[in-house]
Amino acid sequence: MNASQEAGAEGPDTNGPDAEREDQERDPGLQPERTRLAWRRTTLASTVAAVLAVKTALHGGVSATGVVVCALCCALWLGFLFTAHRRIQALAATAAPRPLAPRHATAAVLCTVAVAVCGAALVL
Amino acid sequence: MIEFARNVRLWFEPQEIRGEGRTPDYRFSLANERTFLAWLRTALALIGGGFAVDQFLPDLRWAWRVGLALALLGAGVLCSLRAVNHWMRCERAMRRGEDLPVSRFPAVLSLVVAVVALAMVVVVLVGWEG
Numbered sequence: 109m110n111a112s113q114e115a116g117a118e119g120p121d122t123n124g125p126d127a128e129r130e131d132q133e134r135d136p137g138l139q140p141e142r143t144r145l146a147w148r149r150t151t152l153a154s155t156v157a158a159v160l161a162v163k164t165a166l167h168g169g170v171s172a173t174g175v176v177v178c179a180l181c182c183a184l185w186l187g188f189l190f191t192a193h194r195r196i197q198a199l200a201a202t203a204a205p206r207p208l209a210p211r212h213a214t215a216a217v218l219c220t221v222a223v224a225v226c227g228a229a230l231v232l
Numbered sequence: 233m234i235e236f237a238r239n240v241r242l243w244f245e246p247q248e249i250r251g252e253g254r255t256p257d258y259r260f261s262l263a264n265e266r267t268f269l270a271w272l273r274t275a276l277a278l279i280g281g282g283f284a285v286d287q288f289l290p291d292l293r294w295a296w297r298v299g300l301a302l303a304l305l306g307a308g309v310l311c312s313l314r315a316v317n318h319w320m321r322c323e324r325a326m327r328r329g330e331d332l333p334v335s336r337f338p339a340v341l342s343l344v345v346a347v348v349a350l351a352m353v354v355v356v357l358v359g360w361e362g
Contacts, residue, residue: 146269153276160283207261214243
């Protein structure tokens with residue numbers, strides 16, 4: 109009990125000066141850069157999925173359902189792009205970026221799931 | 233299942249997770265984030281595979297084509313949901329200083345992919361005739 113309280117109390121202390129010092133020096137492992145590139149790769153993968161979804165939606169000629177699903181997939185792709193862009197900006201802002209916010213992780217996952225649901229609706 | 237529901241609540245409430253334990257080295261968090269993104273790419277690849285089966289195997293019988301496509305899309309959905317859940321559990325374990333969670337999911341996913349691949353080989357060989 110005591111140990112955890114102490115650990116909790118130390119939390120903010122280690123955060124303050126260390127974070128400032130780490131702002132000065134780059135991480136030799138280039139972790140923020142690697143994470144940024146991982147976001148880029150994932151955006152690319154989501155682009156491929158979105159293009160395939162649009163192709164499926166408009167496959168049997170232009171129909172009302174096809175156009176609606178197509179627009180939805182484009183909106184979801186834009187949503188993913190926006191999430192990735194915000195995270196990339198946050199990673200570039202400081203040398204020791206904060207951890208990913210659960211809300212953004214959930215947003216990215218929900219975009220992915222929604223594209224899959226659109227796909228299931230199109231395939232059936 | 234209850235554990236999963238509790239985690240789902242955490243997805244939307246970042247303050248709660250930030251209140252627990254102490255902040256780990258930012259590099260560990262970034263590594264965890266990259267693992268999450270790698271799983272998300274796997275999910276996107278599965279979803280893309282589902283679309284590809286539907287689009288590029290038009291000669292297959294309807295039931296096989298739709299079945300395979302839905303199996304791949306479903307695997308993609310499961311994979312992406314598991315990605316965010318596992319990321320959350322790892323993040324929390326690091327904050328509390330516990331061991332990272334272990335998981336059977338990679339083994340299960342490998343088996344599912346292997347089964348789908350075998351099914352595709354059989355279906356493409358047999359379905360061409362019919």
